[in-house]
Amino acid sequence: MNMSDTDLKSVEARTLEAEKEAQAIQEELDKLVRGDLSYTSHPQIVKLLSENEKLKHRLAILENAIKTASSEVMKPPKKRPTLISNIKSIEGTICVVDELKKIFTIAIQSAYPDLEDLPVVITLSGNNPKFGDYQCNSAMPISQLLKAKNIQTNPREVGNNILIKTPSSPLIQKLVVAGAGFLNIYLNKLFVEHVLNSILRFGVKPPPVKRNRIVVDFSSPNIAKEMHVGHLRSTIIGDSICRVLEFLNHDVLRINHLGDWGTQFGMLIAHLQDKFPDYKTHSPPISDLQAFYKESKKRFDEDEDFKKRAYACVVELQSGHPDYTAAWKLICEVSRQEFQKVYDRLDIKIIDRGESFYQSRMDTIVKELKEKGLVEEDEGRLIMWSSTEQTGIPLTIVKSDGGYTYDTSDMATIKQRVEEENGDRLIYVTDVGQYTHFATIEACARRAGILKDGQKIEHVGFGVVLGEDKKKFKTRSGDTIKLIDLMDEGLKRALDKLVEKGRDKVLTPEELKQAQEAVAYGCIKYADLSHNRINDYIFSFDKMLDDKGNTAVYLLYALTRIQSISRTAQVSLDTLMMKFEKSGIKLTHEAEWKLGKVLLRFPEVILKVTNDLYLHSLCEYLYEISSTFTEFYDKCYCVEKDKTGNVIKIFYERLMLCEVTARIMTKCFEILGIKTVSKM
Ligand code: ARG
Numbered sequence: 217m218n219m220s221d222t223d224l225k226s227v228e229a230r231t232l233e234a235e236k237e238a239q240a241i242q243e244e245l246d247k248l249v250r251g252d253l254s255y256t257s258h259p260q261i262v263k264l265l266s267e268n269e270k271l272k273h274r275l276a277i278l279e280n281a282i283k284t285a286s287s288e289v290m291k292p293p294k295k296r297p298t299l300i301s302n303i304k305s306i307e308g309t310i311c312v313v314d315e316l317k318k319i320f321t322i323a324i325q326s327a328y329p330d331l332e333d334l335p336v337v338i339t340l341s342g343n344n345p346k347f348g349d350y351q352c353n354s355a356m357p358i359s360q361l362l363k364a365k366n367i368q369t370n371p372r373e374v375g376n377n378i379l380i381k382t383p384s385s386p387l388i389q390k391l392v393v394a395g396a397g398f399l400n401i402y403l404n405k406l407f408v409e410h411v412l413n414s415i416l417r418f419g420v421k422p423p424p425v426k427r428n429r430i431v432v433d434f435s436s437p438n439i440a441k442e443m444h445v446g447h448l449r450s451t452i453i454g455d456s457i458c459r460v461l462e463f464l465n466h467d468v469l470r471i472n473h474l475g476d477w478g479t480q481f482g483m484l485i486a487h488l489q490d491k492f493p494d495y496k497t498h499s500p501p502i503s504d505l506q507a508f509y510k511e512s513k514k515r516f517d518e519d520e521d522f523k524k525r526a527y528a529c530v531v532e533l534q535s536g537h538p539d540y541t542a543a544w545k546l547i548c549e550v551s552r553q554e555f556q557k558v559y560d561r562l563d564i565k566i567i568d569r570g571e572s573f574y575q576s577r578m579d580t581i582v583k584e585l586k587e588k589g590l591v592e593e594d595e596g597r598l599i600m601w602s603s604t605e606q607t608g609i610p611l612t613i614v615k616s617d618g619g620y621t622y623d624t625s626d627m628a629t630i631k632q633r634v635e636e637e638n639g640d641r642l643i644y645v646t647d648v649g650q651y652t653h654f655a656t657i658e659a660c661a662r663r664a665g666i667l668k669d670g671q672k673i674e675h676v677g678f679g680v681v682l683g684e685d686k687k688k689f690k691t692r693s694g695d696t697i698k699l700i701d702l703m704d705e706g707l708k709r710a711l712d713k714l715v716e717k718g719r720d721k722v723l724t725p726e727e728l729k730q731a732q733e734a735v736a737y738g739c740i741k742y743a744d745l746s747h748n749r750i751n752d753y754i755f756s757f758d759k760m761l762d763d764k765g766n767t768a769v770y771l772l773y774a775l776t777r778i779q780s781i782s783r784t785a786q787v788s789l790d791t792l793m794m795k796f797e798k799s800g801i802k803l804t805h806e807a808e809w810k811l812g813k814v815l816l817r818f819p820e821v822i823l824k825v826t827n828d829l830y831l832h833s834l835c836e837y838l839y840e841i842s843s844t845f846t847e848f849y850d851k852c853y854c855v856e857k858d859k860t861g862n863v864i865k866i867f868y869e870r871l872m873l874c875e876v877t878a879r880i881m882t883k884c885f886e887i888l889g890i891k892t893v894s895k896m
Contacts, residue, residue, distance in 0.1 A: 296322055303386045303410045308421030310411060311819040313338050313350070315387055316401060320352045323382040327374075331361060340817075341400065348392065348400030349813060354378065355397025371397030405803055408812045413800040415815075415876050416793075420883040422464045423819040425826075429467045431633045432458050434645035435559075435566055438475030439551040440484055440509045443558060444696050445681040445689050445755070446647050452744045452889070453678060454645040455564050456831050459887045464826060469637060473629065474570030476548050479619055480509075482530035485543045486522060487512035496542060505550050530619070534575075558699050562737055563889065574628040578620045581628045582613055590664055602659030609652065611660055623657065630661045634671065641674060643829070648677035648750060676829050679752035689755055706736035709757045713769070714896070723895060731896035735761070735769055738890040742768035745888055746835035766839040768890060774842040775885070776896050778878045782871050785855040785863060792875060795868040801876070802869050807851040811873060814844045818880050822887075831888065838884045845877050 237260075297318040300306060316338045324334045335357045341347035355375035362369050375397030382391060382399075389404040415421075434454020437443035454470075461468045487508065492500035502508050515522045532540040552568065559566065582598075585591045591598045596616030602608060611623040633639040644654055654675040661667040681689045691697050711732045714720060720728055743760040746767075747753045763769045782792065803809040821837045854874060856865040885892050 296325075299383060299385060300387065301385075303407050306407075306410060306414065308414050308418045309423045309819045311423045311823055312387065312403070312816060313340075313820045314423075314823070315385070316350055316352070319383060319385050319388070320354065320378070320399075323378050324354055324358070327377040327381040328358060328362075331358065334358060334361075346400075347394070347398070348390075349403045350401040352378070352399040352401060355393075355399070359397065373397075375399055403813065403816075405809065408809075408816055409801050409803055411816055412803075412812055412873070412876050413796075415879060416796055416801070416872055420818070420879050423823060425464050425466075425823075427465055427467060428640040429469070429638050430461050430641040430643065431469045431471060431637055431639040432461070432643045432645065433471045433473045433629070434458075434643075435555075435564070436473040436475070436646070437551075437555055439548050439570070440480070440505045441475070441551075442506050442696050443555055443699055445699070445702075448558075448699055448702075448740075449647070449678050449681060449744055449749075449753075450645045451558070451562065451564055452741050453676065453749055453831065454643075455562070455566075455889050456741075456745055456887060457643065457645065457676065457829055459889055460822060460825050460831075460834075463822070463883075463887055469639070470566045472566045472568045472570070474548075474552075474568055476570035477572040477575065477625070479527075479530050479617075481533055481544055481547070482526035482528070483512045483516040483522070484509065484547050485529040485533065485540055486526045487515060488543050488547065495546060496539065499546070502547075502550055505547070505554070527617075554700075558703070561703055562741070563891070571625045574625050574632065577628040577632055578624045581631055582620075582624065585613060585627075585664060588664060590660075600660050600663075602656050602663060609656065611656055622653070626653070626657045627661065627664075627666075630657065630673070631666050634666055642672075643674045643676055645676040645678070648679060651675060651677050674829065676749070678749040682752050682754045684754060684756050684758075686754065703736065703740070706740055706757065707732060709761055710736035710739070713761050713763075717763075719896060727893070727895050730891075730893050734772060734891045734893045734896070738768040738772060738885075741889055742771070742835065745831045748832050749830065766835065771838055771842055771881070771885075772890075772892060772896060774845070775878060775881050775892055776894060778845060778874050778881070779894055781854050781874050785866055785871070787866060787868070787871055789875075792868065792871055796872055799869065801872045803873075805848075805852050807848040808870070808873060811844045811848045811877065814841055815876055815880055818883070834884060834887060838881060838888075841877060841881055841884075845874075848873070 299318055299322070300310070300315060317336050320338065321334075321336050324336060328334060335354055337353040337357070339351050339353060341349055341351050355371040355378060358378075359369050359371045359374045362374070372393065375393040379391055379393055379399060382388075387404055387407050388401055390402040392400045392402070394400050432454055434457070435447055435451040437447045458468050458470050488495055488500065488502075491508075492498070492502075512526075516526055529540060533544055548570075558564075582591075585600060586598075591600045591613050593599075594610075597612050598614040599610040600613050601610045611627070612621045613624055613627070615621060630642065633642050644650075646654075654673055658667065658673040661673075667673075683689045689697060711728075713735065714723075714728065714731055719731065723731060739757075739760040743755070744753065760767055761769055763773060782789075801812070803812040817837070821834055825831060825834050852867070852870055853865075854867050854870040855863055856867075858864050882892055
């Protein structure tokens with residue numbers, strides 16, 4: 217075959233073109249190899265690169281699939297939680313939210329077995345019955361998870377898939393998918409009635425939990441100084457935390473970390489020796505330790521000789537000299553008696569274990585930290601940083617005069633509580649101002665290996681107490697308010713309130729006194745506990761003694777009124793229980809049903825409080841019970857009377873509901889440390 221000239225030319229031209237192109241590609245590739253080019257415009261290379269990308273992507277998908285497949289092989293099968301299969305098996309209490317969580321964990325796991333760490337979100341529906349009683353709101357996050365894995369779906373579809381896989385449960389009457397995949401859960405009335413009936417039969421029982429050893433450090437005033445409103449808050453909040461934990465049968469150690477050690481005792485002892493030289497034989501009349509403290513502090517600041525003697529006293533005391541120890545004990549005892557008056561009035565149980573308890577343990581911890589090379593010298597002091605980065609404020613482990621500090625004693629408390637007390641939870645209740653102190657202590661304890669993985673400090677912080685003028689809570693003359701005076705005023709105001717309502721005319725003197733104390737101490741505690749503890753709180757007797765709204769007075773009244781319903785109908789508990797054996801509570805009326813469901817939530821609220829240690833949610837719940845009860849009582853007759861006031865019909869099942877309401881409210885008050893009265 218012969219080629220024409222034109223043919224030949226065109227072949228030559230094409231060859232030339234191809235050569236040029238090859239050269240251009242080579243140049244671009246060279247640049248790419250040298251790293252001069254991050255982006256190339258040559259169409260051939262663009263195509264190759266994009267193919268390369270696709271292949272890499274396919275490879276990654278394959279590698280991933282291999283990984284999951286092999287981990288599936290290694291992974292133990294997911295443990296299915298055991299569910300309640302029969303209402304009758306429930307004795308006492310059950311935490312509904314937790315049970316629903318289990319049910320929906322199973323549903324979601326079986327609907328989406330390939331997804332890991334699926335979010336199981338259960339919330340309480342609002343007041344609108346359209347949304348059911350609870351909701352499972354997992355569909356939305358799951359559909360997002362699926363989309364991220366390139367699986368096309370929508371929340372509604374996910375919701376339906378979960379619904380199909382939900383195991384049947386005696387708790388649930390009906391399940392409806394609404395809106396964007398929300399699963400509305402309607403509770404089974406028979407189940408709710410059964411739970412309320414068991415409360416009537418067995419009392420208010422705690423939900424079962426694993427028993428822990430829990431150390432709660434609270435109150436903790438300082439010897440020879442006034443116990444102030446900050447300590448009062450710590451006392452009230454700490455006691456209530458102990459009460460809720462004790463209700464759950466935890467092993468709780470209530471610790472009063474008194475400030476009973478340190479250099480201030482030198483000046484106190486020196487002053488005691490001067491003022492009461494015969495203190496060893498005659499107990500000195502120092503009832504006003506605060507004044508005594510001020511006097512000695514004045515001398516300490518102004519008199520150099522006295523200062524020297526004070527330091528010498530500290531040395532004697534720390535070396536265990538019996539006379540000095542006796543003087544120190546004496547001073548501590550005076551303070552303790554003062555503190556005890558406050559505890560007695562508020563019904564607080566606590567074990568005194570002050571800073572002095574840790575003396576030898578402080579030596580030990582200092583030695584340990586030194587040996588581990590965790591302390592360093594800084595202008596004569598020994599300090600410890602919470603991390604090698606040396607940020608924030610270090611702890612002062614030993615002062616330049618060789619003495620120990622608040623930091624040293626708290627390092628020792630942690631070690632003691634972890635190693636000797638075997639504490640599972642370490643709770644410290646102080647004002648939020650000490651937040652950084654405890655955060656640093658925690659970090660240092662972790663660095664020193666005292667706190668292991670999973671162990672932590674729980675600092676329960678609270679805001680400052682303000683007066684009604686929103687300034688720091690002080691007397692008119694600017695002094696700190698003595699707690700005993702504060703409580704006396706509470707007593708007086710409570711009595712005024714009761715008299716104003718004419719209660720002195722109906723109650724016996726004994727009943728009146730009980731009511732007065734319940735109201736006085738109850739209102740002080742409740743006002744503190746019902747506010748979110750983190751916030752500052754305004755101390756106002758007028759507000760706390762208000763008989764409307766979320767106050768102790770209102771709630772205590774509400775409880776006595778509920779308790780008096782059966783009493784005025786002359787139905788004894790025995791009679792009620794006899795009727796109960798024949799037929800238990802029936803939640804027929806819509807207002808009964810609503811109240812029943814609120815009462816059912818008690819374990820849920822308790823468990824939440826034990827986790828986050830915020831007591832105001834318990835107060836809010838108590839208030840919700842009381843308002844829901846009022847609604848029920850307005851709509852439903854418990855006792856029907858004729859025009860002349862004669863009882864014509866008694867609704868026993870409703871009286872039973874009243875009884876359960878009263879029992880749960882009483883338990884809430886008990887946990888809040890508030891005494892209830894049957895009459896007020
Ligand atoms: N005594 C301290 C004070 O009045 C409170 C002690 C708190 N407990 C502790 N382990 N640091 O502020």
